[in-house]
Amino acid sequence: MRVSDFNYEIPKHLIAQYPTEDRTASGLLCLQGTTGDMQDRMFSELPGLLHPGDLLVLNDTRVMPARMYGYKSTGGEIEVMFERLLDNGRFLAQTRASKSPKPGNVLILAGGLEVDVLGRRDDLFELKFRDPRPVNVILQSIGHIPLPPYIERQDIEVDRDRYQTVYAQQEGAVAAPTAGLHFDLPMLEKIHEMGVEIGNVTLHVGAGTFQTPRVENVVDHKMHKEFIDVSAKLCRQVRATRERGGRVIAVGTTSLRSLESASRGGEISPYTGDTDLFIYPGFTFNTVDVLITNFHLPKSTLLMLVCAFGQYGHVMRAYHHAVDKSYRFFSYGDAMFIEKNRSNNRK
Secondary structure (H helix, E strand, O other): OEHHHHOOOOOHHHEOOOOOOOHHHOEEEEEEOOOOOEEEEEHHHHHHHOOOOOEEEEEOEEEOOOEEEEEEOOOOEEEEEEEEEOOOOEEEEEEEEOOOOOOOOEEEEHHHOEEEEEEEEOOEEEEEEOOOOOHHHHHHHHOEOOOOOOOOOOOOHHHHHHOOOOOOOEEEEOOOOHHHHHOOHHHHHHHHHOOOEEEEEEEOOOHHHHOOOOOOEHHHOOOOOEEEEEOHHHHHHHHHHHHOOOOEEEEOHHHHHHHHHOOOOOOOOOEEEEEOOOOOOOOOEOOOOEEEEEOOOOOOHHHHHHHHHHOHHHHHHHHHHHHHOOOOEOOOOOEEEEEOOHHHEOO
């Protein structure tokens, strides 16, 4: 299968640049993965699609103000995107500049904060603040909300709230688990009162989530690593859901990747560490029955995942339908409710 098989045309005006006034006011395209049947609904109708006994799994990662601006001591502006904390104040980051920094260079960021360039790891740079404060404290003081590249504006105050789920707890992401942006607290309370159980996983979304594969053959793509935490409690919730005949509903591709990473042996078990699980058509799903997700970039690994879950032909037709119906796309856009193609069940 080729990366180009996952391409589609998206008019620029359908790429959402701002969130809706209310979190639950987005559209919701429902897709039955086995039959390909579609329904146009609103996200506010989501509780009516859930059943008592279901398990709704949320990714509780919290987005950091990870984007920083400054200049190189050798000259030239630079943008630094925090990716992952290492140890002793060292961290990995992406940079954007006319010329990449070299080991030994010094970066001067907002407030005169100095950063040493220690080395390079593939596409990332190993950096270290000279300021002795914890890195998360520094980020809170000078960092900007890391809006994705297709949102063509600077971050503003509303983004500190709206580019964050209402249930975010574990700080560590540089991009939001965007399917969760549609939930507000009253909706979650209503879902809980219906008898739907709610569980949490953690996947710290990295900037690599926006990178299009640089190969043409899908199987040649190497997935970036992201940290996940699937707890023993969540595993017990999944098993109990199975026993009572409920469905496991993943809110977002990040929740799905966490659950399926912890289920690679067939049965789910606790897991804390990195995952590089790459899901594309032909993958067998062990745990997730329903996926709630936003619309994803053409040729992206996230679209490949959705096509694996809901069947390639059905999903691509749904995307063309969404364009025709003027759904809003990407992080601040509308959502899908996808029931798994039953041929993807474990044997």
